Amino acid sequence: MPKGLGKIVAQNKKAYHNYFIEEKYEAGLVLQGTEIKSIRSGKVSMNDAYAGIHQGEAYLSNLHISQYEFGTKSNHDPTRRRKLLLHNYEIKKLIGKIQQGGYTLVPTKVYLKNGYAKVQIALAKGKKLHDKRQTLKRKDANRQIERAMKDRYK
Incomplete structure (x- = not known):
């Protein structure tokens, strides 16, 4: 487990394939109802999830958190837009970079840290x-080198 991260619930492996990652930020998630219980049970999917800034606030869209199986009629919408908790100076910095062009915000991990749900x-x-x-x-070249080194030292 990486240093500083808690229990990793979901990862977006396609992000590292489709993008050059420049900077990473840790953001809290504003959740409602039984969403945290679903996250703790690992029922999270990051397929098609994306982050954006709207009216000076950061949001995460299309993050699928399954409905809690023991929830009542007040269960949450699985793919609703969720607010991200970032410092104001971080949001301003991100707005500046995104407006430069060519940059986008991509969620890479959802994890639990000190009992709170966080998104990287x-x-x-x-x-x-x-x-x-x-x-x-x-x-592929690195994988072949590792295999050759492993076979050599057997």
Whole structure:
């Protein structure tokens, strides 16, 4: 487990494939009702999740938190837009970077830290197709080197 992160509930592995990650930020999540119980049980999906800034506040959209199975009629909407808790100076910095162009906010992890649900969002720049191919070639070469070294020392 990485230092500083609590129990990782969900990861967005496609983010590292599709984007160059520049900076990472830790943000709290504003939850309602039984959402925290679903997160603690690991019923979170980050497929199609994205972050954005609207009217000076950060939001996370399309993060799927399943309805709590023992909840009542007041259960939450699984893909509702959730507010992210960031410092004002962080939001202003992100607005400046996004307006520069080419940058976007991508959620990379959802985890529990000291009993609170947190999201790691990253300031990212999109990869072109040739960049993705180059990354895959590099990973494959490293994997082959590791195999060769492992076989050599048996």
